[in-house]
Amino acid sequence: MRALVDCNNFFVSCERVFAPQLNGLPVVVLSGNDGCIIARSNEAKALGIPMGAPVFKWRNIIESENIKCLSGNHALYLDMSRRIMTLLSEMVENLTVYSVDEAFFQIPEDYSENDLFLIAKRIEKCTGVPVSIGASKSQVLAKLASHIAKKERLKTTHSYILNDKSEVHCRLKNTPIGDIWGIGRKMNAALSEININTAYDFAMLPKKWVKDRFSITAERTWLGIHGIDCENAIPVDSQRQSITVSQTFSHPVRNYVELSEAISSFATSCSEKLRNEKKIATRIMIYIAGDRFNTSEAQYSNSATANISYPTSSTIELVEYATKLLKGIYRNEFAYKKAGVILTELIPASNLQLNLFNPTDTAKHSKLMSAVDKINNNCPNILKLAANGIDNEWRPRCANKSKEYTTSFKDILTINCNI
DNA sequence: TCTGGGGTCCTAGGACCC
DNA sequence: TCTGGGGTCCTAGGACCC
Numbered sequence: 001m002r003a004l005v006d007c008n009n010f011f012v013s014c015e016r017v018f019a020p021q022l023n024g025l026p027v028v029v030l031s032g033n034d035g036c037i038i039a040r041s042n043e044a045k046a047l048g049i050p051m052g053a054p055v056f057k058w059r060n061i062i063e064s065e066n067i068k069c070l071s072g073n074h075a076l077y078l079d080m081s082r083r084i085m086t087l088l089s090e091m092v093e094n095l096t097v098y099s100v101d102e103a104f105f106q107i108p109e110d111y112s113e114n115d116l117f118l119i120a121k122r123i124e125k126c127t128g129v130p131v132s133i134g135a136s137k138s139q140v141l142a143k144l145a146s147h148i149a150k151k152e153r154l155k156t157t158h159s160y161i162l163n164d165k166s167e168v169h170c171r172l173k174n175t176p177i178g179d180i181w182g183i184g185r186k187m188n189a190a191l192s193e194i195n196i197n198t199a200y201d202f203a204m205l206p207k208k209w210v211k212d213r214f215s216i217t218a219e220r221t222w223l224g225i226h227g228i229d230c231e232n233a234i235p236v237d238s239q240r241q242s243i244t245v246s247q248t249f250s251h252p253v254r255n256y257v258e259l260s261e262a263i264s265s266f267a268t269s270c271s272e273k274l275r276n277e278k279k280i281a282t283r284i285m286i287y288i289a290g291d292r293f294n295t296s297e298a299q300y301s302n303s304a305t306a307n308i309s310y311p312t313s314s315t316i317e318l319v320e321y322a323t324k325l326l327k328g329i330y331r332n333e334f335a336y337k338k339a340g341v342i343l344t345e346l347i348p349a350s351n352l353q354l355n356l357f358n359p360t361d362t363a364k365h366s367k368l369m370s371a372v373d374k375i376n377n378n379c380p381n382i383l384k385l386a387a388n389g390i391d392n393e394w395r396p397r398c399a400n401k402s403k404e405y406t407t408s409f410k411d412i413l414t415i416n417c418n419i
Numbered sequence: 420t421c422t423g424g425g426g427t428c429c430t431a432g433g434a435c436c437c
Numbered sequence: 438t439c440t441g442g443g444g445t446c447c448t449a450g451g452a453c454c455c
Binding site: 030031032033034035036038052053054055056057059072074099215216217240241242243244245246247248291292293338340342396 | 420421422423424425426427428429430
């Protein structure tokens with residue numbers, strides 16, 4: 001059987017590990033620029049705050065209910081995720097990490113909810129993060145089971161096994177189709193128009209019709225609801241195929257130098273991630289965009305792509321490509337609110353073909369880059385290209401960020417032993 | 420006034436080829 | 438005047454996920 005472990009309110013739970021005074025209080029975690037709510041504690045959910053809500057629209061309730069707002073601390077969440085996944089890999093078979101707070105694994109047919117409870121308890125004991133576990137015949141149903149565990153088993157086993165046929169039918173009849181993994185806003189709207197409202201209604205549609213009307217992806221969801229797992233529903237090879245660094249600016253950027261510094265900084269971060277994975281990139285794309293919410297002023301967005309003649313992970317070369325692309329699409333008369341750099345067609349650095357005509361001395365570059373990485377790993381961002389700029393006023397605001405308790409020596413907790 | 424960031428896969432349509 | 442059919446590759450954009 002398939003099982004899914006899902007961390008409860010993951011970002012909030014990570015924060016509470018190091019700030020237990022937040023337990024029991026309504027807490028939300030915010031996106032870049034402290035703009036949107038991207039995680040909520042149960043207490044905040046109970047107050048009706050939806051996922052992804054813009055903070056300014058909920059300001060009144062946040063103040064009147066005294067909801068604690070934290071800026072996102074992703075270095076902390078990633079490290080906590082790594083701890084949880086490592087622990088899990090010691091306890092279960094065939095672990096597939098699906099996202100920062102979820103992972104699938106295989107369990108024997110005779111596993112009980114109590115067996116899953118032991119796994120959940122161990123994770124909570126060792127990391128401080130509470131989790132829910134659902135299990136069923138397919139990933140789609142395991143996902144549904146984990147939602148049920150989260151809703152109904154919070155105070156008991158933290159787990160739920162959805163296996164019995166009549167139980168499956170009953171649960172599907174009580175699940176809105178939009179709550180099924182793989183059914184998004186568009187499909188939900190299209191289905192509701194033809195009076196398909198529950199997961200059970202959807203399961204009763206002919207498979208071929210689902211594929212013809214929607215797509216092969218929808219057909220896989222249909223099969224999943226019928227308890228049939230499709231291969232490739234989750235890529236077995238978890239190596240990512242692209243690296244993106246993008247940001248919404250703290251204010252509209254109106255001059256070329258500032259925009260160019262942002263693009264250089266993003267290309268720099270991309271290159272660091274690339275080298276960290278021991279890969280080189282074959283294509284680079286940059287994009288710049290206006291303010292999609294501003295209707296009072298004409299907005300301009302554009303993107304540009306380049307094939308990298310001699311695939312590289314050198315910051316110097318990638319920044320050069322990125323800024324050259326920016327020159328091609330930049331238009332002086334507009335203000336920009338967002339920009340990004342995306343590297344694609346990543347290949348292992350060991351596959352690099354030495355080329356007689358490559359004007360760059362790759363050996364020299366790679367030596368320089370590993371020296372820079374070594375220094376920056378100890379003192380983040382101490383060495384950077386002048387092209388990245390100094391002030392970086394475009395950087396997003398984050399007014400209330402917790403410390404990097406687990407990833408930075410300066411933030412490490414101290415224990416007072418005066419007993 | 421204030422609206423995130425990082426991914427995946429699929430599809431349609433254009434360019435090009437024989 | 439009449440203007441095929443089949444294939445590949447590439448790209449942009451859509452839909453979905455956390």
